Structures are given as structure tokens and as C-alpha cells.
Amino acid sequence: xxNRRLLVFNILRGVAAIMLxxxxxxxxxxxxxxxxxxxxxxxxxxxxxxxxxxxxxxxxTGLFTILAAMIPTIFxxxxxxxxxxxxxxxxxxxxxxxxxxxxxxxxxxxLKINSPLHxxxxxxxxxxxxxxxxxxxxxxxxxxxxxxMVTSLMLNYIIMFVVLHFLNYNFADRTKGxxxxxxxxDTARIPEIIANGTKLTWGFVIAIIFxxxxxxxxxxxxxxYAIRMIGINQSFAKYSGMQVGAxxxxxxxxxxxxxxxxxxxxxxxxxxSFLWKELPGYGWAGITxxxxxxxxxxxxxxxxxxxxxxxxxxxQMATYSDVPSEMIDIIQAxxxxxxxxxxxxxxxRQKIVVKNTQMDLANQAKAAAxxxxxxx
Amino acid sequence: xxxxxxxxQMKGISKVYPNGIAAxxxxxxxxxxxxxxALMGENGAGKSTLMxxxxxxxEPTDGEIIVNGEQVHLTSPSVAISxxxxxxxxxFMLVPSLTVAENIVLGMAPKKSGIIVDYKKAVEITExxxxxxxxxxxxxxxxxxxxxxxxxxVEILKALVRGARILILDEPTxxxxxxxxxxxxxxxxxxxxxxxxxVFISHKLNEIKQITDRLTIMRNGKSMGVYETAxxxxxxxxxxxxxxxxxxxxxxxxxxxxxxxxxxxxxxYTNKWNKKVLDGVSFSVRRGxxxxxxxxxxxxxxxxxxxxxxxxxxxxxxxxxxxxxxxxTEQRAIREKGVSLVPEDRMVYGIAGPATIEExxxxxxxxxKQFNKGALFNVKGIHSESDxxxxxxxxxxxxxxxxxxxxxxxxxxxxxxARELSSKPKLIIADQPTRGIDxxxxxxxxxxxxxxxxxGAAVLLVSADLNEVIELSDSLIVMYGGKIVAYFDxxxxxxxxxxxxxxxxxxxxxxxxxxxxxYE
Ligand SMILES: Nc1ncnc2c1ncn2[C@@H]1O[C@H](COP(=O)(O)OP(=O)(O)OP(=O)(O)O)[C@@H](O)[C@H]1O
Ligand SMILES: [Mg+2]
Numbered sequence: 001x002x003n004r005r006l007l008v009f010n011i012l013r014g015v016a017a018i019m020l021x022x023x024x025x026x027x028x029x030x031x032x033x034x035x036x037x038x039x040x041x042x043x044x045x046x047x048x049x050x051x052x053x054x055x056x057x058x059x060x061t062g063l064f065t066i067l068a069a070m071i072p073t074i075f076x077x078x079x080x081x082x083x084x085x086x087x088x089x090x091x092x093x094x095x096x097x098x099x100x101x102x103x104x105x106x107x108x109x110x111l112k113i114n115s116p117l118h119x120x121x122x123x124x125x126x127x128x129x130x131x132x133x134x135x136x137x138x139x140x141x142x143x144x145x146x147x148x149m150v151t152s153l154m155l156n157y158i159i160m161f162v163v164l165h166f167l168n169y170n171f172a173d174r175t176k177g178x179x180x181x182x183x184x185x186d187t188a189r190i191p192e193i194i195a196n197g198t199k200l201t202w203g204f205v206i207a208i209i210f211x212x213x214x215x216x217x218x219x220x221x222x223x224x225y226a227i228r229m230i231g232i233n234q235s236f237a238k239y240s241g242m243q244v245g246a247x248x249x250x251x252x253x254x255x256x257x258x259x260x261x262x263x264x265x266x267x268x269x270x271x272x273s274f275l276w277k278e279l280p281g282y283g284w285a286g287i288t289x290x291x292x293x294x295x296x297x298x299x300x301x302x303x304x305x306x307x308x309x310x311x312x313x314x315x316q317m318a319t320y321s322d323v324p325s326e327m328i329d330i331i332q333a334x335x336x337x338x339x340x341x342x343x344x345x346x347x348x349r350q351k352i353v354v355k356n357t358q359m360d361l362a363n364q365a366k367a368a369a370x371x372x373x374x375x376x
Numbered sequence: 377x378x379x380x381x382x383x384x385q386m387k388g389i390s391k392v393y394p395n396g397i398a399a400x401x402x403x404x405x406x407x408x409x410x411x412x413x414a415l416m417g418e419n420g421a422g423k424s425t426l427m428x429x430x431x432x433x434x435e436p437t438d439g440e441i442i443v444n445g446e447q448v449h450l451t452s453p454s455v456a457i458s459x460x461x462x463x464x465x466x467x468f469m470l471v472p473s474l475t476v477a478e479n480i481v482l483g484m485a486p487k488k489s490g491i492i493v494d495y496k497k498a499v500e501i502t503e504x505x506x507x508x509x510x511x512x513x514x515x516x517x518x519x520x521x522x523x524x525x526x527x528x529x530v531e532i533l534k535a536l537v538r539g540a541r542i543l544i545l546d547e548p549t550x551x552x553x554x555x556x557x558x559x560x561x562x563x564x565x566x567x568x569x570x571x572x573x574x575v576f577i578s579h580k581l582n583e584i585k586q587i588t589d590r591l592t593i594m595r596n597g598k599s600m601g602v603y604e605t606a607x608x609x610x611x612x613x614x615x616x617x618x619x620x621x622x623x624x625x626x627x628x629x630x631x632x633x634x635x636x637x638x639x640x641x642x643x644x645y646t647n648k649w650n651k652k653v654l655d656g657v658s659f660s661v662r663r664g665x666x667x668x669x670x671x672x673x674x675x676x677x678x679x680x681x682x683x684x685x686x687x688x689x690x691x692x693x694x695x696x697x698x699x700x701x702x703x704x705t706e707q708r709a710i711r712e713k714g715v716s717l718v719p720e721d722r723m724v725y726g727i728a729g730p731a732t733i734e735e736x737x738x739x740x741x742x743x744x745k746q747f748n749k750g751a752l753f754n755v756k757g758i759h760s761e762s763d764x765x766x767x768x769x770x771x772x773x774x775x776x777x778x779x780x781x782x783x784x785x786x787x788x789x790x791x792x793x794a795r796e797l798s799s800k801p802k803l804i805i806a807d808q809p810t811r812g813i814d815x816x817x818x819x820x821x822x823x824x825x826x827x828x829x830x831x832g833a834a835v836l837l838v839s840a841d842l843n844e845v846i847e848l849s850d851s852l853i854v855m856y857g858g859k860i861v862a863y864f865d866x867x868x869x870x871x872x873x874x875x876x877x878x879x880x881x882x883x884x885x886x887x888x889x890x891x892x893x894x895y896e
Contacts, residue, residue: 220752222743229739232728239687239717239725240739241708354392354437361398 005352013349017338018306024334029323039321046316047309062312064198069308070301071269072097074207075262076286077293077300078214079255085218085295086251087231090137092152094283095159096256097263098276099133100126102163104264105181105274106171108188118187123264130260131253133159138252142245148252160279173273180275190269201269208301210258215297217254227251259283288332307332382442383409383542383573384430384461389439391425395782397774399425400436401597407542412564412574414584414605417594417617418814419786420772423577424466426594427544430575431463432456443542462540464531466547466577466785466812467723472520476513477502480534505537511563521649523674525556532563542573547785549578550812553672553840555880561587579786579814581610593617618816628826631850633662636895637803637834638684643693645679645858653679654690655858660895661803666825666835667893668849668867670842672879676858677838678720681807684836685717686710687725697803711740714802718793718809720838726792729781733773734762736780737795769794770817786813790821797824804828807838822848846870853893854878861885863893 022044029043030036041051047066050059076093083090107122137155140146173182190201218224226247230237238244262282267274289307293299310328318325384407391400399422407413415423428434430441432450441448443459450456453463470479477498502515511529519527528548535543545564549557564574564587578584584591585605593600593616600616615621638661645654654676661667669677682688684695686705695703697713719725727736738758741747747757762776771790773783780791789812797804806825810818825848829835839845845852846867854862854875861884864870877883884890 216752220755222748222753225735225742225753229728229731229735232731235725236728236739239685239707239719241706241711242739243706243708350392350394350437353394353396357392357396357398360396361401 005356009349009352018335020338021331021334025327025331028327028330033321033323035321039317039323042316042320043313043323043327046320047312061196061198064194064196064200066305066308066312067204068198068200068270069311070304071201071203071207072262072266072280072282073285073289073304073307074211074300075258075265076282077289077304078210078286078297079258079262080286080290081293081295081297081300082214082218082227082258083251083255084290085224085231086227086248087234088138088141088248088251088255089149090134090152090252090255091149091283091287092134092137092155092159093255093259093286094279094281095156096130096133096259097266097282098163098279099159100130100260100263101267101276101280102167102263102274103129103260105184105267105271107264108184108268109171109182109273111188112185114187116187118185119190119268122188122268123261126260126264127257128260130256130258130263132256133260134252134256135249138249141252142248156279156283164277167274171274178275179277181273183273184268184271188268190265192269199270201265203265203269206265207262210261211297211301214258218297223247223250259286288336291336381409382406383444384575385442386426386430387440387442389426389429389441390437391422391429391434392437393425393782395774395778397782399597400429402439403594403597403599405430405592405599406602407573407575408590410568410571410573411589412568412576412587414588414591415575415577415594416579416584416591416613417600418772419790419812419817420784421594421617422597423594424546424784427463427546427575427577430456431461431544433463457538457540460539460541461544462535462538462542463544464528464535464546464548466550468527468531470519470527470530470534473518475516475518476522476526476530477515479519479530480505480515480537482534484538501537502533505533509533509536509563510566511536524551525553525559525673528552528556528560529563541571542575543567544575544577546577547579547812548576549580549583551808551840554842555672556840557583579812579818581613581815584613585610595619614815617814620816626822626826626847629830631665631829633665633850633895636660636662638695638697638836639894640680640684640695641693641894643680643683643695644691645676645683645688646691647679653858654683654693657693657855657858657860658891659853659860659863659893661834661836662895663832663834664829665851666829666837666849668837668839668845668852669855670839670845670852670875670879671855673840675855677855678807680855681717681720681805681838684805685715685719711799714800716740716796716799716801716804718796718804718806720807722789722792722811727780727788730779732777733766733771733780733783733791734758734776736791737762737765737798740795740799765794765798768798770820786817789813790817793821793824797821797828801828801833804833804835805838806835808840809837810839810841810844842872842875846872846875851893853890856881856884859884860890860893863890865892 026040029039033039048059048062050057076097079093104122104126107125111121113121137148137151140151141148167181168179171181172179190203192199192201218228226237226242229242230244230247234244285307289300289303292303310331314325314328317323386403386405389400389403392398403426405426417423425434429436432453432455441450448459471482480502481498499515506513511533513526513529513533519530548560552560568574576588588605590602591605592602593613595617611621641658643654643657647653657680671677679688683690683703686703686707689704697715700713702710702713702715738747738761747754759776766773766776769790771794772787780788793809809825810821813821825835837845837849849867851865852867853860856879862878863885
């Protein structure tokens with residue numbers, strides 16, 4: 001059967017889902033806005049296009065900014081993919097990103113390593129701390145049966161207040177007007193790929209490398225396999241002899257490592273010092289992304305791009321028109337609905353399949369007839 | 377053509393699944409009013425698919441359906457139900473945590489003042505219908521606590537309560553003991569006498585001969601014709617289904633057992649309803665021998681198997697494999713000792729439905745050296761392993777990448793059996809190994825079990841199918857009320873009647889005789 005047609009179909013289906021969602025958004029915009037066309041223009045094109053008097057001009061800075069915005073969310077998206085694959089609804093990615101950023105920044109401020117290894121060390125420490133902290137919900141789940149969803153959700157706020165406490169009382173730079181740490185040493189900064197101020201750092205390359213690594217891990221290693229099987233049917237995994245408890249812990253530790261990395265890479269790449277005063281939201285975005293990517297690491301960058309594009313479009317729309325940026329929630333919800341609806345366009349898909357199969361059957365019959373004819 | 381009294385006419389039905397499998401190809405299927413009509417065919421022939429179409433669960437790609445003379449479009453089960461069609465599925469569709477009564481009224485629940493489900497009413501409905509159709513069930517028991525035989529009745533009642541006049545039963549006897557089957561058949565015949573029409577799927581030829589009036593045979597998604605049951609022999613049926621002659625009697629040389637592999641001593645277990653389910657169970661299974669466990673379901677067999685795979689914890693007693701304890705340990709450790717298990721309920725333990733066939737057959741061996749290259753999987757090795765198993769065990773599928781849940785029921789069972797028998801086991805615990813498997817594949821699996829035992833494996837066989845235990849086992853124990861009540865060290869002279877008496881607890885051997893099964 002020609003799988004290519006089905007692949008094309010699946011891509012078209014995704015595009016159609018997005019179009020429909022945007023159509024829903026358009027309805028809302030037309031209902032609420034006095035200048036709907038301007039709003040739509042900025043929402044759809046704003047992220048990548050500048051509107052000049054001479055016409056539309058492709059805006060490469062816009063593209064760089066979008067790619068830069070994907071760096072932390074690719075990491076959190078991957079983290080959630082791994083944890084959700086094991087059927088562990090751990091939501092602490094959000095807090096761990098903040099913690100990772102904080103720890104990474106401290107390493108960048110206080111560790112004096114005068115070599116390109118400095119940021120590497122910072123990120124590794126942040127990753128390790130992220131992994132360790134995820135042991136809390138993981139072990140509570142495995143040893144005591146506590147719901148990881150509840151404990152991880154609470155963990156987010158504990159992490160936030162602990163980080164803020166240390167930031168305020170131990171590490172704040174009192175010479176600054178707002179609460180922030182001392183500046184991160186230059187040696188610890190993650191440089192931009194092209195120095196153009198868009199913050200598209202080498203972190204992006206690392207993120208893409210991790211997409212490949214996590215995909216390999218999930219689909220080409222025994223651990224990833226065990227994690228996925230546990231997520232599908234835990235009784236089956238146990239009966240098959242898999243180490244269910246260990247794998248549940250492992251999946252969440254990996255989630256923590258990835259989130260911690262994402263946070264530290266973001267802070268070391270984007271800021272001069274650590275200055276988050278609330279949860280940064282990348283963890284939540286990671287959940288959205290993982291769901292859009294159907295827990296498949298390979299799709300994470302695409303989903304992350306899409307979310308980043310949408311965010312930027314909404315910002316632009318809010319800046320240049322009267323539509324509030326909250327519109328993004330409505331659009332996201334609509335896209336979710338169409339993406340998640342398995343049956344969306346199923347009729348059309350079925351037609352393709354039937355056609356393919358009938359062709360196959362006809363070919364088989366012909367081949368059989370030929371074979372018979374030949375033997376006479 | 378002479379006008380006959382057909383309740384169901386399915387004409388030229390084709391079905392292509394979303395994965396491109398043509399499960400039905402121009403199938404004609406006509407059922408007369410008030411008959412018991414069998415639908416037969418190998419695993420994956422398309423029987424369940426055809427019935428799912430008739431029940432509105434799957435939409436046909438082509439063809440028309442006429443029910444009671446009226447052309448219908450069965451777009452959903454509720455439409456089918458409104459046309460008087462009811463179905464009992466191959467895999468149970470009950471909610472285990474709800475009571476029997478709740479399950480029966482599920483989705484049509486009688487409401488008290490609109491919102492609150494009226495439980496009393498539900499029990500009333502259940503009792504009334506149970507009496508009317510002579511299907512005795514306990515309305516207040518939770519479904520998870522009742523034996524499969526009763527679950528089957530609940531499923532049937534569920535369909536009848538919804539007004540079904542045409543009843544589709546997809547392999548209703550696969551999970552039943554001989555006694556339960558007998559009881560079910562009485563009930564079916566009485567339903568037929570009351571004017572109900574029954575479509576009956578089964579792989580057991582003797583059952584088909586026993587209660588059906590006509591039969592339709594399917595092969596590879598096509599109909600091979602419809603026959604009067606009285607006018608066709610079992611051999612002919614299987615030839616039409618399989619395309620060759622099938623020998624179901626097992627050819628095996630006499631076993632030469634030596635040295636115990638599994639030793640179970642004084643196993644005790646009282647379940648949470650304070651019922652003593654295992655009461656001092658002791659036996660041994662020796663190398664090269666197949667020890668069968670016969671017994672009516674619910675006499676401790678299931679719990680015994682659970683204990684032996686550490687899926688449950690006994691109150692007292694020991695069990696060792698080659699001298700090493702297997703109680704209350706990890707399944708990994710048990711498997712490392714060379715124990716494999718074909719579980720009774722394939723859907724719970726046996727498979728991960730949304731995963732591929734390949735992922736399912738390697739679940740017990742994926743961490744072995746031969747399937748790994750450094751940190752990564754040895755993809756080639758895994759592919760060749762799964763392709764081998766698919767070919768060896770004749771799993772009907774498109775490719776190793778097909779999701780297991782999209783296989784036919786019998787082929788799902790083959791996936792489980794393929795994995796469990798191919799791990800070079802020293803002890804095979806096979807709980808209903810051929811459940812739902814067609815005659816051809818049953819022959820093959822039985823031969824495989826014999827082959828493994830003759831090559832030195834110890835086999836513990838639990839089966840509700842009395843013929844199977846007697847034919848396949850070298851020696852046999854009978855369980856009743858959580859105890860071993862008889863031991864036969866040679867099955868070649870056994871007859872059903874004697875066995876029946878032991879199984880029903882009417883007779884038991886002396887302790888001395890029973891103790892002979894404890895070899896050192
Ligand atoms: N949901 C599904 N999606 C895709 N293919 C399916 C699905 N269900 C069944 N099939 C395929 O359709 C074919 C017929 O399956 P079906 O379940 O009708 O067989 P069956 O005759 O009931 O077999 P069995 O005796 O094993 O129950 C099989 O090849 C199976 O793999
Ligand atoms: Mg079936």
C-alpha cells in the first residue's frame with residue numbers, strides 16, 4: 001500500500017486542523033475587534049513579516065526570535081514526552097525549569113572556570129539538580145503510591161518559593177533596583193550563533209541534538225522501550241519482568257534533567273543575571289507541546305515552533321490592535337480540539353485506504369492469474 | 377429463489393480497515409428467523425468484523441443490510457439495538473468495579489427523580505429478567521468477583537434487557553468449562569424456543585454440531601458458503617475453514633519424567649471474602665512431563681497460577697523452581713529462573729494493545745545481550761526475532777509493525793503464546809493456552825507444547841477444556857474447593873465421566889493416593 005499518500009494526508013490533516021483553529025480564532029476576532037483585519041494580519045503574518053510602506057518584507061530577525069523562543073520549550077516538551085510516555089503525569093517541569101535556571105546562574109556567577117567548559121559545567125549541574133529534585137515525586141509514587149500529579153504540582157510552588165527565598169536573602173545584588181543576582185560571568189554565557197541580539201544561542205543547536213538523543217532513547221534503547229510499555233500497560237510490563245518501579249523513577253528523573261537543562265540554557269543564553277520572580281511558564285508550554293507532538297520527540301521542535309509562532313503573533317496582535325493577547329488561549333484550545341480529534345477527516349482518509357487496498361487486491365489477483373497463465 | 381423467512385440479510389459486505397486490511401470481501405450472510413446460526417472460520421477470517429458491522433460498531437465499506445425485511449443503516453450500536461440486535465463480544469465489555477445490576481442497566485439506567493440512578497430498580501430489572509430468561513445471576517455481586525461463566529450470562533442479559541431479538545455471541549464458550557457450556561447451551565436452546573435468533577461464533581466443532589441449525593464458513597475474508605449443520609461432517613467443516621485436513625488428537629510419545637522442576641508445598645490462601653481458595657495444595661511438576669490441572673473454574677486454579685508468578689501473595693506454603701523460591705519475588709527473577717506463563721486473561725497481562733507485534737513479542741527478552749548493541753537496541757536482531765515468531769506461530773498480520781489490538785482475537789492469543797513458548801523455558805505455566813484459537817492453530821500449539829516438554833521442559837497446564845487437559849497431559853490433578861482431590865499418573869485410560877465426579881466434588885481419592893504427586 002502506498003504509505004506516501006497516507007503521510008501526505010497526515011501532514012495535510014495537521015495543516016487543516018491549524019487552519020480550522022485559526023478560522024475559529026478569526027470568528028472571535030471579528031466578533032470582538034473594531035479592526036479585525038489589522039489584528040488578523042499581525043496574528044498570522046506579524047511574526048515573520050514586517051509591514052513596510054513599500055509592502056511586505058520578510059523579517060529574518062523575527063525568525064531568529066522565534067527559534068530562540070523555542071530553546072527552553074523544546075527541552076520541556078521533551079521532558080514531558082518522556083514522563084507522559086511512562087504514563088506519569090508529572091507537572092513539575094515548570095518548577096524545575098526555574099530551579100535549573102537559578103542553579104545554572106549561580107554556577108555562572110560563583111564558579112570561576114576560565115574556559116569554554118564553564119557553561120557546560122553550569123548546565124550539567126543544573127541538569128543534575130533537576131534530576132535529583134524529580135526523585136521526590138517519583139519516589140513518593142513508587143514507594144508510597146502518592147499521585148505524582150498532585151505532588152509535582154505542589155513541588156512547583158515549593159521550588160518557586162525556595163528559589164525566591166534564596167534569591168532575596170542570599171544572592172541578591174543589593175546595588176540593583178530590582179531583585180536579581182549578581183551578573184553572570186562572561187565565561188559562563190552561552191553565545192549567540194550569529195551575534196545579532198536575537199538571543200538565538202548555541203542552545204538551539206543543543207536542543208535539536210537532544211531531540212535526536214531523546215528520540216533514540218525512547219525508540220532505540222531498552223530503557224525507552226520499557227518506559228513506553230509501562231505507559232501502555234503496567235500490568236503487562238510487570239508480568240513481562242520489567243523493572244516497573246525503577247523505570248517510573250527513571251522517566252521522571254530524565255524529565256527533571258531535561259527541564260533543568262532547559263532552564264539553565266535559557267538563563268545563561270538570554271539574561272545577564274537571574275531575575276525570574278515567578279514560574280516562567282515553559283513547563284506548561286512543554287505540556288502543550290508534548291500533547292501536540294503525541295509524545296513523539298521528533299515532532300517536538302515542530303510543535304515548539306508552532307507555539308512560539310503563535311505566541312509571537314498574539315503579542316504582535318495585542319501590540320498593534322485592540323485584541324488582547326489572551327486570544328492565544330482560545331486559539332490553542334481550538335487547535336487542541338482539532339488535533340486531538342482522531343476522527344477529523346477520517347472519512348477522507350478511509351477513502352484513500354479503500355482505494356489503495358482495492359488496487360492491492362486487484363494487483364494480487366492479476367499476479368495470481370499471470371502465474372497460472374504462465375504455468376500452462 | 378424461494379422467499380425464505382430471513383431476519384438478517386447481509387449482502388455483498390466488504391470492509392477495509394483504516395490500516396488497509398480487507399477483513400471482509402463481498403460476504404453474503406443470511407440468517408433465518410428463530411435459528412441458531414454458526415459463523416465459523418480461522419483466526420482472522422473476518423468473523424468478528426462481520427458481526428461488528430451487523431452491530432453497528434464498524435461501518436461497512438460496501439454492501440447492504442436488511443433486517444426484518446427493512447433496509448437499514450447501522451451507524452451505531454444504538455441503531456442496531458433499536459432494530460433488535462444485541463451482541464456479546466469476544467472480550468468482555470463489563471465494568472469490573474460495578475455490580476451485576478449496575479452493569480446490566482448501564483447506559484439505560486433507571487433514574488430516580490431524573491438524576492440519581494435508582495439502584496433498587498436496577499436490581500429489580502435484573503432479577504425479573506434473570507428469571508424470565510432463566511439466566512441466573514447475582515445482581516449485587518461486583519463483576520470483578522464473579523466467575524467468567526456468570527460474566528457471560530450478564531453479557532447476554534444485558535443484550536436481552538435492551539430488547540434484543542437477534543443475539544450475536546462472539547466465542548461465548550471460549551472461556552467456559554464443559555459444565556458451564558452445557559448450561560449455556562440449554563439457555564440458548566430455550567431462547568430459540570421463545571423465538572430468538574442466535575448467531576454463534578465458535579472454534580469448537582463439537583459445539584457447533586451440537587446446537588446450531590445452519591452454519592456459514594468464512595475464509596480469508598470471504599464466505600465459503602452456508603450449510604445445514606446436519607448435512608456436514610466435522611472433517612468437512614475444518615477442511616472448508618482451513619483448506620486441509622486437521623488432526624486434533626495429539627501425537628505424543630510416552631513421557632519420561634525425571635527430577636522435579638516445580639515443587640509446591642502446602643500452599644494456603646484465603647481471599648478477601650474469607651473464602652479458603654487454596655487449602656494445602658502440594659504437587660510437583662517434573663522435567664519432561666505435562667501435568668494438567670482439571671477442575672471447574674473457581675476452584676483455586678486461577679489463584680494458584682497467580683501465586684506461582686508472584687502476581688498474588690499466599691498466606692502460607694512454599695513453591696520452588698529447581699530449588700529456588702518463586703513466591704513473592706519479582707517477575708524478572710522468576711523469568712530468569714526459566715519460568716514462562718501464558719496468562720488466563722490475555723488482555724490484562726498478555727499484551728500491550730497499542731504497541732506493535734514486535735514490541736509485544738520481545739517484552740520478556742528485550743534486555744538480553746543479543747538484542748542490544750551497547751546502549752542501543754540491535755534493531756536487526758529484534759526484527760529477525762519477531763519475524764521468526766510471526767512466521768513460526770502463523771500470526772496473521774500485515775507486518776511486525778501492526779498494532780496488536782488490531783489483530784483478531786485468536787491472533788492476539790498467538791502473540792502471547794509465541795512469546796511464552798519461545799523463551800526456552802524450563803517451566804511453562806499455560807493457563808488456557810488455546811483459548812479462542814482456531815483448530816489449525818490449536819493443533820500446532822498443542823504440538824509445540826508436547827515438543828517442548830519432550831525436550832525437557834516441565835509444563836503445568838490449566839485448561840477449562842476437559843478434552844484438552846486429558847489429551848495433552850501426561851498426568852493430571854483435579855482441583856475442587858481449593859484442594860487437590862485426585863491425581864492420575866497416567867491419563868491414557870481416563871474417561872470424562874469419572875473425571876466429572878471428581879471435578880464436582882462427588883468423589884475424592886485418599887490422601888495417600890494424592891500425595892503421590894509430590895515427587896522429590
Ligand atoms: N480494529 C481493527 N483495525 C484494523 N484491523 C483489524 C481490526 N480488527 C480486526 N482487524 C483485522 O481484520 C482481520 C479480521 O479480523 P476479525 O477480528 O474479524 O477475525 P475473526 O474471524 O474474528 O478471528 P478470531 O477467530 O481470531 O477472533 C484480521 O486480519 C485483523 O487483523
Ligand atoms: Mg474474533
